Amino acid sequence: MNIKLENISKNFNKRLIIEGVDLQVDFGKLVHIIGSNGSGKSTIFKIICKIIEPDSGSIEFSDQTQLGALIENPSFMEDMSLKKNLQFLGGIKKQFDEEKVIRLTERLGLDYDSKVKVGKYSVGMRQKMGIIQAIMEDQNLILLDEPTRGLDKAALAELKRLIEELIAENKTIIIASHDNLSELNFDEQYLLEEGRLQLN
Numbered sequence: 001m002n003i004k005l006e007n008i009s010k011n012f013n014k015r016l017i018i019e020g021v022d023l024q025v026d027f028g029k030l031v032h033i034i035g036s037n038g039s040g041k042s043t044i045f046k047i048i049c050k051i052i053e054p055d056s057g058s059i060e061f062s063d064q065t066q067l068g069a070l071i072e073n074p075s076f077m078e079d080m081s082l083k084k085n086l087q088f089l090g091g092i093k094k095q096f097d098e099e100k101v102i103r104l105t106e107r108l109g110l111d112y113d114s115k116v117k118v119g120k121y122s123v124g125m126r127q128k129m130g131i132i133q134a135i136m137e138d139q140n141l142i143l144l145d146e147p148t149r150g151l152d153k154a155a156l157a158e159l160k161r162l163i164e165e166l167i168a169e170n171k172t173i174i175i176a177s178h179d180n181l182s183e184l185n186f187d188e189q190y191l192l193e194e195g196r197l198q199l200n
């Protein structure tokens, strides 16, 4: 088991957003959480990342877990280049494999050496950067929140290949989206509705 959520609940301003959510995901699984806008998908991811605290419930990670996440609109150092941003993010944990990061940026159609400040990047380009930082340090539990947002066809196809490679390396990926992403082969699909998460 890579991650286990038990009976997670969360209120915002006395409104119950997440109610008794259980989720257990094994290594190497590709899992999908589908829910409409505002159903609480990002909230669940933020709880897993400890950005927000649940009102109740518990989360357990396996010892080897290294968490990577793309959540909502990723924020970057807006007046810096892509390279500076990724070097900075990779430097935090001293796990920066620059060759690997260059390969990832090329695959997703970004220019690693571009001088353009990321504040000038489009939604899709920022999304690609967000995907790169979520996987570039060999993270083995990867959360991708609406990862296809703003991506063109070529980038979508590349993302699909990347996901398949990561799963083949026994990494765990949880994707949240409002659409059904039928191009991906999920091992498990859950529906998030009225705060409750149910196997679909």
Ligand SMILES: Nc1ncnc2c1ncn2[C@@H]1O[C@H](COP(=O)(O)OP(=O)(O)O)[C@@H](O)[C@H]1O
Pocket (backbone or CB within 6 Å): 012, 013, 017, 035, 036, 037, 038, 039, 040, 041, 042, 043, 044
């Ligand atoms: N920090 C917050 N304070 C108050 N309400 C919030 C907060 N974050 C999210 N919400 C509300 O919780 C609900 C679920 O939001 P979210 O998890 O972002 O949904 P999704 O990602 O599925 O679109 C929404 O109604 C949203 O307005």
Ligand SMILES: [Mg+2]
Pocket (backbone or CB within 6 Å): 041, 042, 043, 072, 145
């Ligand atoms: Mg969201």
